[in-house]
Amino acid sequence: MRKIIFILSIVFLSLSFIQCNSNEKALTKKLEEMAVNLNMSAPVMLDQYTRFEEASVIQGNIFRYRYTVLNTSNPDSLVENGLQSLKENIEKEFSSNPDLRIFKENNVTIEYVYNDENGRTIRSLQITSERFR
Template identity: 95%
Template sequence: MAVNLNASAPVMLDRNTRFEEASVIRGNTFRYRYTVLNTSNPDSLVENGLQSLKENIGKEFSSNPDLRIFKENNVTIEYVYNDENGRTIRSAQITPNDYQ
């Protein structure tokens, strides 16, 4: 899955968010890495996006068959957001308990 996602990376997802890469890391964790661009307050932008993600994660996992692989393998999903200089702004983890 990471290989497929990375084939088109980097790619702009919207005006402020560029998907950089996906990878599998320690502890059965799938990591998505993004860069936040074109904003003077990237922390606020990321915080709002993560809040929305957490509020909708259960619905997304129950309605999107592409995410079944995460459920079947009890994968933790990590989202890492960096600023334009490569510094981490914020990261968040979604555990199997969050989406089961």
């Protein structure tokens, strides 16, 4: 009897692991498709100072948006001054836009990376799924 319970336990754990692994792969694939679709229009100027460069998925199902700050002598200050407004807009969009439900439902972290014209990272901002519930 113990042997049967032990074998059933191993089978159950193995199936659980396989199921979790396949769900993770499906999510990664969906996120990668989203990034590819976004990248079809990149690079694109969003405003006078900000160019969207690309979206990508990095390890741990982090969805990364990469931007370049242009046309300013002080990109650090420009990003820092707009940071609070940026956070509020991001959180509002992710909490109200049903198209972004995949991020909330799957605990995906969103990362925004701002670089200057020379490729130096000015600021990296991560928004976890708890913040857009």
